[in-house]
Amino acid sequence: MTRRKKIVIGALLVALVVGGFLAWRVHERRAAVQAAADAYIFAMPLVLTDVTREETFKHPAAVNAEPNRMYNIPILADATFRTVIRPNVDTLYSIAWLSLANEPMVLSMPASNGRYNGVQLMDAWTNVFAAPGIRTLGNEAKQFLIVGPDYKGAVPAGMEKLVSPTNMVWAIARIHARDEADLSDAQRFQYRIDLRPLSKLGDTGFGPIFPDPRGRGAKRTEPMEIVKRMSAETFYKRFIALAQANPPAAADAPFVKNVLAPLGLDPANPTPWDALPEARRADLQRGIDAVWSVLTERAAVEKTRTPSGWAGFEAVDKIGNYGTNYKVRAGVAAFGLAANLPEDAIYLNATVDGKGQDLLGGKPYRMRFAPGELPPVKGFWSVTLYDREGYLIDHPLRRYAIRQFDKLHYAPDGSLEILIQPNDPGPERRANWLPSPASGKFALSLRAYWPEEKLLRKQWSPPPVLPLATP
Template sequence: MKKLVFAVVALLLVGVAVVRVVGIVATTADAYLYGYPLVIMDQTHQEMVREMGLGTNSFSHSLSLPGPEDRKVVRPNNDTLYSLAWLDLSETPQVVTVPAMEDRYYVIPFYDAWTNVFASVGTRTTGNDAGDYALVGPNWQGDEPEGLPVIKAPTNMVWIIGRIQINGTSDIPSIAALQQGFIITPLPRWLQGERAASGTVDREDASDEERLSVLEIVDAMDARTFFTALNHLMRDQAPAAVDEPLLGEIARLDIGPGLMFDPGVLTEFAMNEALTIVRNKLRAAMSEDRAGLSGWSIARDSIGVYGTDYLTRAFVALIGLGALTPEEAIYPLAEVDREGQGLAGSYRYRLHFEADQIPPADAFWSLTMYDELGFLVANPIDRYLLGDRDNMVYNPDGSLDIYLQHRNPGETAANWLPTPAGKFAVTLRLYLPGEAALNGNWNPPGIEKIGPAEGS
């Protein structure tokens, strides 16, 4: 009888241990999804400082469009040139000055350390006139300067990824002149009438030294490294008030602002297993079935402003850090045709828009070609995208056909977007999308396979 009792007790203890481990794994997964964007943001900052020499509280401008040789940023666009800045608001507010843009689309979004767009300046929100805007940190206690709009940031770290519409390489000199009007000045100096320098240019002229990408660096972190870094970052970049319920849960694992993370050997093993599981799930989400939208994946909800949608926030940090809000832009992505088959250069395709289904965008739209890794595709005509600013030929009824294939189609070459010989994907960008695109009444048509590649 005693042996039976001991056996039952042993089984119960094992059961309790299993339940505890399962609970640790689940909580660890929640904590990782929660903290992943903050760690990615910090690591991105470190790498940009190291590789590009970016300073703090000053702009760095791009003066060239990316090409196939640029392999640092996944799914780069040739629609806009970038102006980047990292702000540190812990000591003093900073005044961001923007120039007049006339009729050119632009946006200066402000991202907090958790990757949320908490405010933006630009065509949609403030118009195209010149202006000055004071960015203040969460703990700032000063008096608001008269006549100067004040934007309060949720965290002391702020990332600016400014975008200015560009209409081809010949437009670069015009953009360069506009970029010189972007200025960041400490508030006390601005109040005295001073203005800082406009910043550096040609940020692409960074070292070509082979380095791990930000994603690779974060993926290589074990639980101890990751959560120690997260605790340190949360001390300086305050979590939002809506995060308090989750913070209470993960605090049981010594994860939280300023806590000392020390899980112990057995718990650390379980946590490392949890990190592997959640990383695999994040990447699996990238290839989930998209047949419901004729092969397109379209994110319209919770992008840019995430609230407690920690999964979406982590996923966006993985595939497109610095995404704009849907009101500013949407990015339908297709890796399969309308039949759900993977896109490949061994076939020819057509994307047909009926006259009343041309992408509804108040600024502009474009379709960009990428290889299977998300980089631009080298081709004989150096064409990486097609859109409403290109001289495409519309059909007599107003409809539009875009041809996706590896070889030049001849008579329809004006509407040809070259593909690689292997697998590929396309992104359709709509800047200032119309209401139909935002509410789902408009979706892109499926990509139609029209035959094998010539010569195959």
């Protein structure tokens, strides 16, 4: 072999080795960022839950709220309500943030007497571990002892024990109010849902806290925006502290071992942030950026839509109790934190019409439910309109939704047509009118409380929102 051939072959071998090494390094870097993204998807709901808790107590209306005590909101949301995005206008809310490390809590549920109600109990990772209410209790009154994972004490006679997987618990009660005339009865029922520490049982001076009216119109900082702005260092330091206080479930052990531990993020044995290699810290930040680029991508949302333009069906059979489906858990947290179990409520959303075009203020639309095709529910349904930020839109009629128990006008064949437009359609059609803004994009949410099997099995979907020709 000549010297020239040896040089050429040597050069080729070097090129192959270097090229292969670089390809391996690229693959290695991609794998590192993917692992970082997976870690963030796993961790984000826990951090978001805690930020939501923190922001609840910061809100001016909740100045008197405190942990382990019910915070009753005895009003239906209207356009001045800015505490949370996409509020429903169907139910009264009560919320409580529980810490079970020191003692259990007692939840007393009154007999429903046919009124839709439910108390959603979520662990720190957003899993619903219990949901006492009309669906599970019927007309039975019952007391529950809510305990943390390490509780070894006795259960008082007549109480049912509910074990939370974590010591942090978020409780949300929803009580249906049919309309303003029904509001006072709904408020009385709300007050009878009692939640208190075991040590306060029988204390007549202990009761719920109510909002400070001076803070009613205050707009809070969205917890999700706070989480999105966190650096990798801030985020993971908070995650480690929270996960140590609220450990991952036993089913998460393989993920912790295979993904978190190699990154130095095992809550039981974390590597201090400053001790992580600089490349690792950079990858963790890239993983966060990669997750948000997907979560905020319009195409990702469009993939979940039905042909009629409604999104939300993809998660119908997955929300509320996620197991090891970390991607769904993170996605639901990002777009609908505190989602109910599907057996209690299903939420569907539309930002486009039946032709895939943005819903726009100033344009008239209609939504027609064919005979026998109203939302199949045992509870009730509603269609609510929001601006693109998720807030209700002010209107002189103060109508923010079309609801099942409104005095609606049905056609002789039983069909129902909802008119969605800024202009009053006149007295004959006003009952079915959902006012929309004069300009800007808007969104619709269809809520189905206590859905029937037909909806749970995805055998029903809402009709498209169709644009109407303008005169």
